[in-house]
Amino acid sequence: MILARRALLLGAAASLTGCDRLARNDRFREALFSAENFHKWAQRSLMARDALAREFRPDQISPIFRANGTANPNTAEYKALWRGNFADWRLRVDGRVARELSLSLSQLHALPHREQITRHDCVEGWSAIGKWRGVPLKTILDGAGLRSDARYLVFHCADTMGNGSAYYESIDLIDAFHPQTILAFALNDRPLSVANGAPLRLRVERQLGYKQAKYLTRIEAVSTLAGTGGGKGGYWEDHAGYDWYAGI
Amino acid sequence: MQPAAPAPDIIARHRLSTRLWHWLNALLLYILFTSGLGIFNAHPRLYWGHYGANFDHAWLVLDRFPGWITLPGHYSLALSRHWHLAAAPIFAFALLAYILWSLGNRHIQRDLALTRADVAPRHIWQDIFDHARLRFPRGEAARRYGFLQKASYIGVIFVALPLLIFTGLTMSPGMNAAMPWLIDLFGGRQSARSIHFIAAFALAAFFLVHILMVLLSGPLNQMRAMLTGRYRLPAERP
Numbered sequence: 001m002i003l004a005r006r007a008l009l010l011g012a013a014a015s016l017t018g019c020d021r022l023a024r025n026d027r028f029r030e031a032l033f034s035a036e037n038f039h040k041w042a043q044r045s046l047m048a049r050d051a052l053a054r055e056f057r058p059d060q061i062s063p064i065f066r067a068n069g070t071a072n073p074n075t076a077e078y079k080a081l082w083r084g085n086f087a088d089w090r091l092r093v094d095g096r097v098a099r100e101l102s103l104s105l106s107q108l109h110a111l112p113h114r115e116q117i118t119r120h121d122c123v124e125g126w127s128a129i130g131k132w133r134g135v136p137l138k139t140i141l142d143g144a145g146l147r148s149d150a151r152y153l154v155f156h157c158a159d160t161m162g163n164g165s166a167y168y169e170s171i172d173l174i175d176a177f178h179p180q181t182i183l184a185f186a187l188n189d190r191p192l193s194v195a196n197g198a199p200l201r202l203r204v205e206r207q208l209g210y211k212q213a214k215y216l217t218r219i220e221a222v223s224t225l226a227g228t229g230g231g232k233g234g235y236w237e238d239h240a241g242y243d244w245y246a247g248i
Numbered sequence: 249m250q251p252a253a254p255a256p257d258i259i260a261r262h263r264l265s266t267r268l269w270h271w272l273n274a275l276l277l278y279i280l281f282t283s284g285l286g287i288f289n290a291h292p293r294l295y296w297g298h299y300g301a302n303f304d305h306a307w308l309v310l311d312r313f314p315g316w317i318t319l320p321g322h323y324s325l326a327l328s329r330h331w332h333l334a335a336a337p338i339f340a341f342a343l344l345a346y347i348l349w350s351l352g353n354r355h356i357q358r359d360l361a362l363t364r365a366d367v368a369p370r371h372i373w374q375d376i377f378d379h380a381r382l383r384f385p386r387g388e389a390a391r392r393y394g395f396l397q398k399a400s401y402i403g404v405i406f407v408a409l410p411l412l413i414f415t416g417l418t419m420s421p422g423m424n425a426a427m428p429w430l431i432d433l434f435g436g437r438q439s440a441r442s443i444h445f446i447a448a449f450a451l452a453a454f455f456l457v458h459i460l461m462v463l464l465s466g467p468l469n470q471m472r473a474m475l476t477g478r479y480r481l482p483a484e485r486p
Contacts, residue, residue, distance in 0.1 A: 046426040125441060126438075127298065
């Protein structure tokens with residue numbers, strides 16, 4: 001019995017290190033990482049293009065909405081904008097667009113809003129429900145006019161990460177034109193706090209938290225993700241190996 | 249002169265479908281359990297309801313699981329997720345294929361379905377009593393599964409494994425949009441995460457008892473049966 005148990009434990013230990021060694025093999029790693037393509041294909045096939053994420057009632061909102069990632073960009077530039085109540089902040093929209101835009105916070109406030117009480121799902125496993133208000137991304141993109149070769153939107157942020165590069169994320173046009181995809185400036189009826197991404201953050205409600213870029217400064221329309229960061233479409237995708245498609 | 253002893257009574261026990269699925273499952277469930285613990289380590293707290301984060305009430309708060317039981321052996325949420333999300337669809341479709349195949353070849357109806365005699369209280373008690381005394385069926389009686397065996401295989405195939413698949417899907421924000429009924433079925437994403445965890449440990453408990461039973465009831469014979477399909481009926485007690 002004891003011998004069998006020991007053999008089992010040894011077997012477990014051996015296969016564990018075996019798995020770890022396998023995951024270091026490039027071709028196996030590629031196969032392992034390609035599961036993302038299956039999930040993206042399966043989910044996009046199962047859901048209608050505009051299928052909505054669940055919207056909740058006001059009494060279902062989390063008492064405290066946990067902020068995650070950068071708590072404060074803390075750069076000289078960001079602090080100056082914050083002191084000025086973001087009056088001098090601008091959102092640039094450029095890249096593969098017909099008309100480049102530079103939008104102030106008050107211009108964004110003047111556009112039609114959408115309000116949604118949705119669940120924020122962190123890749124770590126926790127969830128928080130909050131009420132977001134913002135401008136549908138579609139409104140901005142219609143204003144800028146995407147060129148026919150635009151395939152993705154890259155979101156550039158004001159917060160710098162461990163290696164000194166700024167945070168960035170990207171989505172494709174299916175999510176960009178989704179009715180719940182908004183540029184949010186308010187959470188739970190108050191202007192976005194610094195910890196939650198003031199003055200503006202992205203909401204892509206059918207994907208995980210790391211896609212919800214905070215501290216937006218620029219939206220760039222691109223035809224390929226190859227030219228952005230390491231080419232995988234986002235800071236965590238490039239630096240930690242997270243999936244670009246974060247629907248699961 | 250003594251006549252030669254009769255050949256041991258060898259029967260065909262496990263069909264090819266059962267053997268293939270069993271070993272594929274052994275591998276996949278091992279990957280899924282250990283990578284699942286790696287994912288759990290990113291936030292080792294469990295909640296009930298739709299939401300749950302650090303400020304909310306957790307019904308279970310654990311330390312991180314140690315590296316010898318997680319995949320990979322060091323903390324990497326990204327890699328654990330790659331392992332888990334690559335193995336999960338194969339596991340789910342294999343279960344579906346096995347259920348369909350085993351309905352087709354009548355394995356489920358013939359060998360797993362509980363008969364009226366199986367569920368007679370006297371038989372149930374007898375089976376529990378026999379298991380407690382480690383008296384396993386011999387001879388002709390060993391051809392068929394007893395109540396506890398049938399009940400655990402049915403519980404695993406039709407309850408625990410589907411529950412793991414559907415609670416897993418419920419944690420996906422994309423699947424929530426595709427199939428909103430999943431959220432209502434389990435009462436929220438965090439409830440689904442809790443049920444996923446409980447079902448995984450129920451399955452781990454099944455695994456331990458399963459291994460124990462194999463070791464106690466003739467491990468070589470059982471192993472051969474699951475590899476080649478051929479099982480030697482244990483001789484009747486004198």
